[in-house]
Amino acid sequence: MRLVSFRPAACLAATAALLLVANAPAQAQTRAETLRYVTGASVNTLDPNIPGSTRESFALSMSTYDRLVAFGRKELNGKWVFDLDKITGELAESYDVSPDGLKLTFRLRKDAKFQDGSPVTADDVKWSLDRCVTAPILGKAQLLTGSLTSADQFKVIDPLTIEVTLPKPDKLALPNLATVYPMIINSKLAKEHATADDPWATAWLKEHTAGSGAYVIETFKPGEQVIVKRNEDWNRGSPGKPAFFKRVIIQSVPEPATRANLVERGDADLVVDLQASDVQSLEAKGKLKVISTPQYNSITFVSMNNQMPPFDNVNVRRAIAFALPYDDMFKAALFGRGAPLFGASWPDGKPANGIYPFQAPLKTDLDKAREYLKAAGLPEGFSTTFSFNVGQASTAEPMASLVKESLAKIGIKVDIQKLPDAQMSTQINEKKLPFFTEGIVAWLPSTDYFYRNFYTGNQRWNYSSINNPELAAIAQEARFEPDKAKYEEDGRKLNAIHFSEMPQIPLWQPNQDAVMASSIEGYTYEFHRQVDYRDVGRK
Amino acid sequence: MTGLGATMVRAGRRLLSSLPALFGVLVFTFLLMRVLPGDPAVFFASGPNAGKEEIEQIRKQMGLDKSVPEQLVFYLSDIGHGNLGRSMMTGQPVLKDLRERLPASLELTFTALLIALIAAVPLGVVAALKPGSPVDHGVRLFCALGVCVPTFVSGLLLIYAFYYLLGLAPDPTGRIDVFTSLPPQRTGFLSVDFLLAGDVEGWWAACKQLILPAVSMALFVIAPLARITRASMLVSLGSDFVRTARSVGLSWRKVVITYALRNAILPVITIAGIVFSTMLGANVLVEKVFSWPGVASYALDALLSSDYAPVQGFVLLMASLFVLVNLVVDICYGIADPRVSIG
Numbered sequence: 001m002r003l004v005s006f007r008p009a010a011c012l013a014a015t016a017a018l019l020l021v022a023n024a025p026a027q028a029q030t031r032a033e034t035l036r037y038v039t040g041a042s043v044n045t046l047d048p049n050i051p052g053s054t055r056e057s058f059a060l061s062m063s064t065y066d067r068l069v070a071f072g073r074k075e076l077n078g079k080w081v082f083d084l085d086k087i088t089g090e091l092a093e094s095y096d097v098s099p100d101g102l103k104l105t106f107r108l109r110k111d112a113k114f115q116d117g118s119p120v121t122a123d124d125v126k127w128s129l130d131r132c133v134t135a136p137i138l139g140k141a142q143l144l145t146g147s148l149t150s151a152d153q154f155k156v157i158d159p160l161t162i163e164v165t166l167p168k169p170d171k172l173a174l175p176n177l178a179t180v181y182p183m184i185i186n187s188k189l190a191k192e193h194a195t196a197d198d199p200w201a202t203a204w205l206k207e208h209t210a211g212s213g214a215y216v217i218e219t220f221k222p223g224e225q226v227i228v229k230r231n232e233d234w235n236r237g238s239p240g241k242p243a244f245f246k247r248v249i250i251q252s253v254p255e256p257a258t259r260a261n262l263v264e265r266g267d268a269d270l271v272v273d274l275q276a277s278d279v280q281s282l283e284a285k286g287k288l289k290v291i292s293t294p295q296y297n298s299i300t301f302v303s304m305n306n307q308m309p310p311f312d313n314v315n316v317r318r319a320i321a322f323a324l325p326y327d328d329m330f331k332a333a334l335f336g337r338g339a340p341l342f343g344a345s346w347p348d349g350k351p352a353n354g355i356y357p358f359q360a361p362l363k364t365d366l367d368k369a370r371e372y373l374k375a376a377g378l379p380e381g382f383s384t385t386f387s388f389n390v391g392q393a394s395t396a397e398p399m400a401s402l403v404k405e406s407l408a409k410i411g412i413k414v415d416i417q418k419l420p421d422a423q424m425s426t427q428i429n430e431k432k433l434p435f436f437t438e439g440i441v442a443w444l445p446s447t448d449y450f451y452r453n454f455y456t457g458n459q460r461w462n463y464s465s466i467n468n469p470e471l472a473a474i475a476q477e478a479r480f481e482p483d484k485a486k487y488e489e490d491g492r493k494l495n496a497i498h499f500s501e502m503p504q505i506p507l508w509q510p511n512q513d514a515v516m517a518s519s520i521e522g523y524t525y526e527f528h529r530q531v532d533y534r535d536v537g538r539k
Numbered sequence: 540m541t542g543l544g545a546t547m548v549r550a551g552r553r554l555l556s557s558l559p560a561l562f563g564v565l566v567f568t569f570l571l572m573r574v575l576p577g578d579p580a581v582f583f584a585s586g587p588n589a590g591k592e593e594i595e596q597i598r599k600q601m602g603l604d605k606s607v608p609e610q611l612v613f614y615l616s617d618i619g620h621g622n623l624g625r626s627m628m629t630g631q632p633v634l635k636d637l638r639e640r641l642p643a644s645l646e647l648t649f650t651a652l653l654i655a656l657i658a659a660v661p662l663g664v665v666a667a668l669k670p671g672s673p674v675d676h677g678v679r680l681f682c683a684l685g686v687c688v689p690t691f692v693s694g695l696l697l698i699y700a701f702y703y704l705l706g707l708a709p710d711p712t713g714r715i716d717v718f719t720s721l722p723p724q725r726t727g728f729l730s731v732d733f734l735l736a737g738d739v740e741g742w743w744a745a746c747k748q749l750i751l752p753a754v755s756m757a758l759f760v761i762a763p764l765a766r767i768t769r770a771s772m773l774v775s776l777g778s779d780f781v782r783t784a785r786s787v788g789l790s791w792r793k794v795v796i797t798y799a800l801r802n803a804i805l806p807v808i809t810i811a812g813i814v815f816s817t818m819l820g821a822n823v824l825v826e827k828v829f830s831w832p833g834v835a836s837y838a839l840d841a842l843l844s845s846d847y848a849p850v851q852g853f854v855l856l857m858a859s860l861f862v863l864v865n866l867v868v869d870i871c872y873g874i875a876d877p878r879v880s881i882g
Contacts, residue, residue: 045630052583052627053598090703222629224832249717261703267710422577422845431579
């Protein structure tokens, strides 16, 4: 009787003791080898190709899958950023571009294995690239920008060699293969889960991974957290070595103030989406490492609908451009954390170079603004609305008030309109907003790419709805221009048209403020504007 | 036993009679979501290079290419088969999302309500015993403070004090420390699951995570509960039976607790039921501040991105819970006061 009643308690005590002994040292050891990354967003799919996937999903896929090639990195003003011009092999051991630029040949690494142990073959590469250009997924539209449109372009030469043929010598074909979408999938594994309705296994790959990447999914809770563990066989970073961290925890913490507290207390290691004010105070305290990189492949602008009166009049657009309170906006919205795209001086009145985004010779000059309004036949001003979306409220709200105040001085009455994100994108798509602020980003930031995608055609990303045949023709021509000097000249022409037509007003490139524990090193600003977990390590 | 049987039959009848209301909620939410401006397809097709084709693709995937009556028929037949649709935001079936998140919200709300009741009822009783005294005014001040500080402010203040400054609380990120392994899921209530698994350390870790959010929610609802307890106690203390009980020399304890409080508790139960239902839906701010993976923050995110299925699923869930809570409140009436029967 006594013995029976004694047993459960003893068991419990023994279990507890065992747990304590087993857990304590293991946890202490793994904390240093674990990266805890917190973010306001969340991962919603394991395949970044699924329509609706988030930027965190893009970043995660960089670590769970490999691509044929990857971007190198370079130092820009003392900070590491991705290098569009240096493309290195990832699954490809080496690659050749034929002299006419029409053939790309990739030789695969012999030692590369998928996470299930099977070797990576040219057949897998072909299946993955075919999937990217044929399946109804996001990769299709992206690869189109690199003249990759059909499965016929990918040819298996032997089990370790694959050849890509291009209709034109497109400069963006190779960089496109380093972007998020054309990841290399274990085709045998994926095909087992394909169905007649879904030959490319999109449903299965949304919830499972079949890659060869540096990290293996351990737990995936959409909207909460993802935990990945290191793939010990992966050696695509530095030869013979896997990624640094044994585990990475990607955790969603919606409240920015909480994210700031976590990283300051040392409970989180790395965060890239803090509020500018928090970054500033953390930087001032000096305990943490803050790496601020202007997002040089992005741009925040004020756009006007060039087809809608009164903004169809170029003088109205110019008037607005000279009436915006640039310095105040820059301080109020970003706390000055970014690269301004106003206040340049063009001594000869011509663009300084052919690079887009360019810094425009704009500053607040209300007299000039009034003159332009008079020239537009609207000396008394007019009324309009200025819209921004809720998601950007922390920067756009102070900005909008300053725009309203400043434009009131030249007689333009502005109503501020704050729209839920889905409403804002719907109205932009339907071209219904007269005057608004937005931000754009290009993974492959070349001048012609920006102009072709954001300033031509009657499509969603042409925010200003500008329809300028000359601009469209030059941008199209520049795409396949092999001569660097001529390309630069085209870029200058495009920038000059942009400035004189003023379809939209460039404001700035906000900083990516990466705040991290002082022991974290190797952080690099990547094209997808998220952290590549393979880059970082701990001292 | 016939009393219990009759109660069950009445409860069942009440559940049945609430079905038309639930159906109405279903159709109304469905239509409301479609009337709201904002096209989910355009929003979700927002990756670089997503053009017309991608938008059409998503529209088809969400079934938005069909007419609204057709969509409604499909939706109702799906619901009939127990399918609430798929969320674009998380990429998961809504039913799965809600099933995972509801226990988190319920655990938080129950704990908060428990804390609020434990604090509010004694406060109300004390205030009622000495109306107009400094104690009464103190309780009133405390309640006023609790109500006028919004939950996210009190939440952020608690985090600042107990996590950031003192380091007593664990980091405010969800239900459990990321480094703690989870117990096998039985009820979905972590504090219960840990106990069932016999993991005391884990149980304590889960409780520590729960305290701050529960307290910041409780602070907000103490006021209505304490005020109603006070008012109801005042009536009860001034009534004839209490005077009689006092005059026959019953102990203070017996008079206040057994006679006065038991008679005063009915309105408190009513308010507690209402408070519970509102808390469940309205704790979105606390959930956001503490990264609590609950249903309310899920619904808010879905609403902002015009993700129809989760919002509809959430409203349906809330309506069903409301029906259930009202039923429970009615049954509690019967226990507190045998004269009341639900009908």
